[in-house]
Amino acid sequence: MINSTLTEPHTHPDELRTVARRHPWRWVSALLALAVGTAVVWSFAGSPNLQWGEVGSCLTAGSVIDGIGLTVLLTVVAQGVGIVGGIVLAVMRRSSNPVLKAISGLYLWIFRGTPVLIQIIFWYNLALIFPAVALHIPFTSIGFSVATNSLITPVAAAVIALGLNEAAYMAEIVRGGLISVEQGQSEAAATLGMTRGQAMRHVILPQALRTIVPPTGNELINMLKNTSLVSVIAARELLTATQQIYGVNYLVIELLIVASIWYLALSTVASLAQSLLERRLQVVLRVRQQPWTARAAHRLASLRSSATLTSDGKS
Incomplete structure (x- = not known):
């Protein structure tokens, strides 16, 4: 009789191999998508109707570079506002003030409910409602008056419209970040003797930044692209600069490609800066977040210890 232990193979659990499941159709779909994408890019790049030499020469044209500078300026200032x-x-x-809460809600309702393009045109034509901006001391002739058109230039109208519109969206982002912070942080700050304003500045907002920064970076990129809307009031930013060039040489697609290349480059730089800021913020918060609760607990423990020592001394 043959021993079965000698004929049956013995496999140790450590010697088992895990074989990945094959997905042939996944590769087929990937190759198909690659082929279609390559065909589209090749047909577009190889079109005889596109003058790529003009694209290269217009990339560094003086008016285009000036338009890029104004685009960056509008983006930074409007996003800051x-x-x-x-x-x-x-x-x-x-x-808790119902009046302040109602004013904030009305602001969000108006600026989020109307297109930003209409807001840009509205602020640019503000002189139709107020021809002049005057400031006088009541019951006296002391004061000054300035024509609205001299104050609300295309750049000023763009900054006001984009900044006020962005404030409505940033309000919801900041509010979501504040809600994400645990209520115990406010209580710990109050225990340390901080006022509500000090707790907001030193405890709540720094921790809320983890939730606020990523969508703020996305809003910055959207702001960069939304600056192209101010071309309707001829603010001479990037898109306006390219429009003025193709208004002369009639190379519409070539100049739109130039604008797209620069917008992509600026958006890429903004995305990289956002990633670096998020990483830096994570490091800072990992170092600072725990000490806030630990500091509060340590402070409470020291207060209790001192109270206990005082009572023991009196007894």
């Missing part, structure tokens, strides 16, 4: 305004509106939205 939006961030500051969003923080103020978010705090008003969370306020």
Whole structure:
């Protein structure tokens, strides 16, 4: 009789191999998508109706470079106005004052409910409602008056419209970040003797940045692209600069490609900066987040210890 232990193969559990399941149709679909994409790009790039030499020469044209500078300036200033305004509106939205809460809600309703293009045109034509901006001391002739058209230039109208519109969206982003912070953090700050404003500045907002920064980076990129809307008021940003060039040489597609290349480059730089900021913020918060709760607990423990020692001394 043959021993079965000698004929049956013995496999140790450590010697088992895991074989990945094959997906042939996944490769087929990938190759098909690659072929279609390559065909589209090749047909577009190889079109005899596109003058790629003009694209290369217009990339560094003086008016295009000036337009890029104004685009970056509008993006930074308008986004800054939006961030500051969003923080103020978010705090008003969370306020216990019903008037402030109602004003914030009305602001969000108006600026989020109307297209930003209409807002840009509205602010640019503000002189139709107020021909002049005057400031006088009541019951005196002391004061000054300035024509609205001299104040609301295309650049000023663009900054006002984009910044005020962005503030409405940033308010919701900031409010969501504030809600994400645990209520215990406010209580710990109050235990340390901080006022509500100090707790907001030193405890709540720094921790809310983890939730606020990623969507703010996306809003910055959207703001960069939304600056192209101010071409309707001839603010001479990037798109307006390219439009003025193809208005002369009639190379519409070539100049739109130039604008697209620069927008892609600027968006890429903004995305990289956002990633670096998020990584840096994660490192800072990992170092600082725990000490806030630990500091509060340590402070409470020291207060209790001192109270206990005082009572023991009296006894």
